[in-house]
Amino acid sequence: MLYNFDNVGHKYKKLIKKIFEKAVEVTNNDIPNIWLTVSFVNRQRIRELNKKYRNIDKVTDVLSFPMLDIVYPQTLNDYKNEYAPDGTLYIGDIVICKKIAKWQAKLYGHSKKREIGFLALHGFLHILGYDHIKKEDEDIMFETSNKILEEVGLGREE
Secondary structure, three states: OEEEEEOOOHHHHHHHHHHHHHHHHHOOOOOOOEEEEEEEEOHHHHHHHHHHHHOOOOOOOEEEEEOOOOOOOOOHHHHHHHOOOOOOEEEEEEEEEHHHHHHHHHHHOOOHHHHHHHHHHHHHHHHOOOOOOOHHHHHHHHHHHHHHHHHOOOOOOO
């Protein structure tokens, strides 16, 4: 996988890479040269993005901007014709509000590392076509998320 990180510190880059690499394996999306951007932003910026792209004028924890119209159970294999001339498949952007992540970690009683990992994975799963609008889809998404987080050592008790 190829990454473009914006305002993400080294320890979180390493964590996010580990989670995404496990996620592509678990979700059968492990294809070459997929590329995405992960950005950490402040409360004001995520609110602006939420308002602009979702018409919701409030702060949120994570936003995803998929570049493909993938719908679970499709996989990235279904989009091989979307590769750029340079051989990469750009799949989207994930934006995380670090302040909200810190607040939520405290609220839920786990580490900031786990919360950042959860939010990054949540955004990534949305890019891969997962959603939580219907109960059955929510169950699939959260079951997948929990499996991945457990496998990288960020289970609920972390």
